[in-house]
Amino acid sequence: MVMSKRKLNKLVTQHYVNGWDDPRLLTLAGLRRRGATPAAINAFCRECGITRSDNRVPLHRLEHFMRLELDASSPRVMAVIRPLKVVITNLPENHYEEVDASVFPGRSEETYRIPFTRVVYIERTDFKEKDEKGYYGLAPGKHVMLRYAHVVKCTGMSKVNGVVNEVTVEVDDKSFEGKKPPKGIIHWVAQPKPGQDPEPMEVRLYTMLFKSEEPEASEDFLQDLDPASLEIVRGAYGHSPLYNAKPRDRFQLERMGYFCLDDDSSPGKVVLNRTVTLRESK
Numbered sequence: 001m002v003m004s005k006r007k008l009n010k011l012v013t014q015h016y017v018n019g020w021d022d023p024r025l026l027t028l029a030g031l032r033r034r035g036a037t038p039a040a041i042n043a044f045c046r047e048c049g050i051t052r053s054d055n056r057v058p059l060h061r062l063e064h065f066m067r068l069e070l071d072a073s074s075p076r077v078m079a080v081i082r083p084l085k086v087v088i089t090n091l092p093e094n095h096y097e098e099v100d101a102s103v104f105p106g107r108s109e110e111t112y113r114i115p116f117t118r119v120v121y122i123e124r125t126d127f128k129e130k131d132e133k134g135y136y137g138l139a140p141g142k143h144v145m146l147r148y149a150h151v152v153k154c155t156g157m158s159k160v161n162g163v164v165n166e167v168t169v170e171v172d173d174k175s176f177e178g179k180k181p182p183k184g185i186i187h188w189v190a191q192p193k194p195g196q197d198p199e200p201m202e203v204r205l206y207t208m209l210f211k212s213e214e215p216e217a218s219e220d221f222l223q224d225l226d227p228a229s230l231e232i233v234r235g236a237y238g239h240s241p242l243y244n245a246k247p248r249d250r251f252q253l254e255r256m257g258y259f260c261l262d263d264d265s266s267p268g269k270v271v272l273n274r275t276v277t278l279r280e281s282k
Helices: 005-013 028-034 038-048 059-073
Strands: 083-088 096-102 111-117 119-123 143-146 151-160 163-171 188-190 201-206 230-238 250-253 257-261 271-276
Touching: 028 271, 038 059, 059 250, 059 257, 059 271, 083 230, 111 119, 111 188
Parallel strands: 083 163, 201 271
Antiparallel strands: 083 119, 096 111, 119 188, 143 151, 151 163, 201 230, 250 257, 257 271
């Protein structure tokens, strides 16, 4: 990463990044906006130590301490970043129930209530048109468990311009009575009320600002900028803790990573920054 003040200033003043607090920069303001905790930054600094020699520390070491701290302190909540509509055909259109979701699964009995309706949304990557060996998501004729809720079986799908836009399933808890649940357990978001879709959220997915680990080694470090270092996804859905949160609040989106509410959030507008993925990228 670039740490030179002169080069950082060039990135900011020439608008290659969105200010000194851009979450892709390793400024304190940028790290805070990204969702890094003071404890994680301090732990990273302690490990690096103090030296007069030039020393390069891989960014994944900082991310390691972020994960440790956020895993211990971030409440869990379910959200879908790229929603795929699922209709549960053997439930009435006005079906509404509430189920308990865990705030810290396996560590605490604290829960929050979430709605379950005839229409739910799953992550698009949790559905495949054809099942594959080792795949635990939803596919035609296959069962999965909707986390904290019911077992469902995929009965069909529909497409628009060759792209799946809706999946149909049936609740099928009886097939697994007295048996182990399906291996596939996926997260979901339901309509807050029958016929009413959740409020859309904006999700900002940050990766490394530069393509290489040593951009300063090239003659023109700007040529090493990665144009894909920020992906903005609009139309994500989440559960109530996200809509009731305030800027800088941190969460683990189950199976998706650690996120915090950005300063651009306001009543009726939720903007999430990805702080770090759940696991180190290989």
